[in-house]
Amino acid sequence: MAGQIPDIVVLRLPLYVRALEHLAREKVELVSSQELGGHVQLTAAQIRKDLSYFGKFGKQGKGYGVAHLLLGLRRILGLDREWPMVLIGVGRLGRAILGYEGFAAQGFKIVAAFDTDPKKTGKKAGSLVVRPFDEIESYTRERRISIGIIAVPAKEAQYVVDRLVKAGVRAILNYAPIAARVPKKVKQREIDPVAELESMTYYLK
Amino acid sequence: MAGQIPDIVVLRLPLYVRALEHLAREKVELVSSQELGGHVQLTAAQIRKDLSYFGKFGKQGKGYGVAHLLLGLRRILGLDREWPMVLIGVGRLGRAILGYEGFAAQGFKIVAAFDTDPKKTGKKAGSLVVRPFDEIESYTRERRISIGIIAVPAKEAQYVVDRLVKAGVRAILNYAPIAARVPKKVKQREIDPVAELESMTYYLK
Numbered sequence: 001m002a003g004q005i006p007d008i009v010v011l012r013l014p015l016y017v018r019a020l021e022h023l024a025r026e027k028v029e030l031v032s033s034q035e036l037g038g039h040v041q042l043t044a045a046q047i048r049k050d051l052s053y054f055g056k057f058g059k060q061g062k063g064y065g066v067a068h069l070l071l072g073l074r075r076i077l078g079l080d081r082e083w084p085m086v087l088i089g090v091g092r093l094g095r096a097i098l099g100y101e102g103f104a105a106q107g108f109k110i111v112a113a114f115d116t117d118p119k120k121t122g123k124k125a126g127s128l129v130v131r132p133f134d135e136i137e138s139y140t141r142e143r144r145i146s147i148g149i150i151a152v153p154a155k156e157a158q159y160v161v162d163r164l165v166k167a168g169v170r171a172i173l174n175y176a177p178i179a180a181r182v183p184k185k186v187k188q189r190e191i192d193p194v195a196e197l198e199s200m201t202y203y204l205k
Numbered sequence: 206m207a208g209q210i211p212d213i214v215v216l217r218l219p220l221y222v223r224a225l226e227h228l229a230r231e232k233v234e235l236v237s238s239q240e241l242g243g244h245v246q247l248t249a250a251q252i253r254k255d256l257s258y259f260g261k262f263g264k265q266g267k268g269y270g271v272a273h274l275l276l277g278l279r280r281i282l283g284l285d286r287e288w289p290m291v292l293i294g295v296g297r298l299g300r301a302i303l304g305y306e307g308f309a310a311q312g313f314k315i316v317a318a319f320d321t322d323p324k325k326t327g328k329k330a331g332s333l334v335v336r337p338f339d340e341i342e343s344y345t346r347e348r349r350i351s352i353g354i355i356a357v358p359a360k361e362a363q364y365v366v367d368r369l370v371k372a373g374v375r376a377i378l379n380y381a382p383i384a385a386r387v388p389k390k391v392k393q394r395e396i397d398p399v400a401e402l403e404s405m406t407y408y409l410k
Contacts, residue, residue: 010407014400018382022359041384078406085402096301102382106399146409147402154227171405173398177223177307179246187408189401193378194311195219196394197290197352200376201283202215203392204351 009050013077015040016047020070032063084111086140086169088133088160089151090125093175097151098126110149112139116156133163140167147171154178161188214255218282220245221255225275237268289316291345291374293338293365294356295330298380302356303331315354317344321361338368345372352376359383366393 019039023031033044033051040047051057054076057069074080085103087094087110098110113125116133123130131139140148148169152160157176164172165186172188174180177195182188224244228236238249238256245252256262259281262274279285290308292299292315303315318330321338328335336344345353353374357365362381369377370391377393379385382400387393 005407011404013407014397014403015384017403018359018397018400019384022383025360038386039384041386076407077403078410079403083402083406083409092304092306096304099297099301100398101297102399103402106403108399108402147405154223155230171402171409173401173405178227178244179220179224181243181246187405189405191396191398191401192219192223193305193396194307194313195223196378196396197288197308197313197376198219198222198282198284198311199216200352200378200392200394201288202210202218202281204288204376205283 005053009053010077012040012042012050013073016050017070017073017077017079020066020073023066024070028066030063031066031069036064079107082107082109083147084109084143084145085147085149085173086111086136086145086164087113087149087151088115088136088164089156089176090115090120090130091151094151095125097149097175098128108147111143111145114139133160136163137167140164140169145169147173149173149175150180151175210258214258215282217245217247217255218278221252222275222278222282222284225271225278228271229275233271235268236271236274241269284312287312287314288352289314289348289350290352290354290378291316291341291350291369292318292354292356293320293341293369294361294381295320295325295335296356299356300330302354302380303333313352316348316350319344338365341368342372345369345374350374352378354378354380355385356380 019036033047037044037047057064057072085108090113112131113128114131114133114136115121121130121132146169148164150160154177157178158180161172161180170186174188174190177192179190224241238252242249242252262269262277290313295318317336318333319336319338319341320326326335326337351374353369355365355377359382362383363385366377366385366387375391379393379395382397384395
């Protein structure tokens with residue numbers, strides 16, 4: 001099915017998942033596209049169009065079954081399994097990422113942490129022992145890990161991304177304050193809270 | 206000038222700022238739209254079009270002066286001043302946010318932290334003493350603070366956002382795993398690393 005669904009729709013699906021999880025916790029059993037739209041700041045028409053890519057989820061006039069839709073979307077996104085990840089960079093930010101509880105709750109697990117600094121390798125960070133970055137290819141390939149998280153300074157980001165791509169990683173969550181060049185087959189998402197702030201101050205001046 | 210520039214362009218400007226800062230650190234003095242495009246994964250034409258909204262930055266055939274363009278963009282985005290911010294929610298995530306060094310480097314400063322939990326208020330978090338959430342309106346209004354950071358559980362997010370909006374906050378950086386409803390005049394950006402991961406696993410299955 002991949003390739004047929006526009007990237008922009010795929011980007012929205014996690015927001016639906018998040019809203020549906022919230023509704024499920026609140027014991028809501030049925031939700032209209034209007035209500036779901038309210039939770040994700042989209043129109044009912046947009047919701048119906050997005051979900052239509054994936055077949056029939058709702059019943060005319062009855063809305064979507066929250067549990068059914070949630071299960072379906074999680075399966076479509078590949079969230080019905082656990083995803084091991086490697087973390088590169090165990091500075092202050094990397095340690096905060098290791099301590100972030102939101103990943104495990106959704107099946108994402110950092111299974112190894114790497115750093116180029118020999119003062120850090122061999123020591124504990126959270127529950128992991130930091131590995132030397134030179135082991136990245138062998139470790140990642142052997143375990144067929146597809147996801148890498150980068151928390152290194154801007155000037156190291158491209159080098160680290162290149163090595164990760166060589167190691168077979170196909171999805172990169174980049175906390176470095178710069179976007180790296182990646183081949184077409186590799187996905188990259190940037191987490192940059194400062195950039196998000198900067199895109200709002202324009203309106204505050 | 207606000208209102209004339211498409212939101213999508215404003216969203217990209219911080220990426221240019223980031224790339225230009227990187228170039229400035231590398232002592233690069235001139236950059237072509239092509240080179241700059243390479244750093245932010247956009248075409249040269251897109252760069253030229255985006256920057257044309259803000260007047261003449263480059264010289265035909267010579268490229269952009271890095272320092273000049275950086276200064277100009279920072280001014281346009283309102284980054285030539287310091288922005289005080291309030292943080293709501295001092296759990297594990299909130300504490301990591303308090304410890305994040307990237308904000309201060311760009312002129313963003315968390316000046317107060319609030320929590321609804323009386324067990325947390327009055328105690329230290331980083332260099333701040335946690336304040337009771339009920340003081341949010343008076344504190345924020347008196348100091349005319351425009352930016353709030355939210356690090357509360359999903360079920361509290363809407364309530365906290367409503368109170369912040371009442372308190373005069375016009376920009377919200379939302380780390381809660383759900384988007385809140387905000388009035389048109391208020392901007393909201395969500396930081397959700399798990400949603401970013403989930404938007405990539407679709408392609409990994």
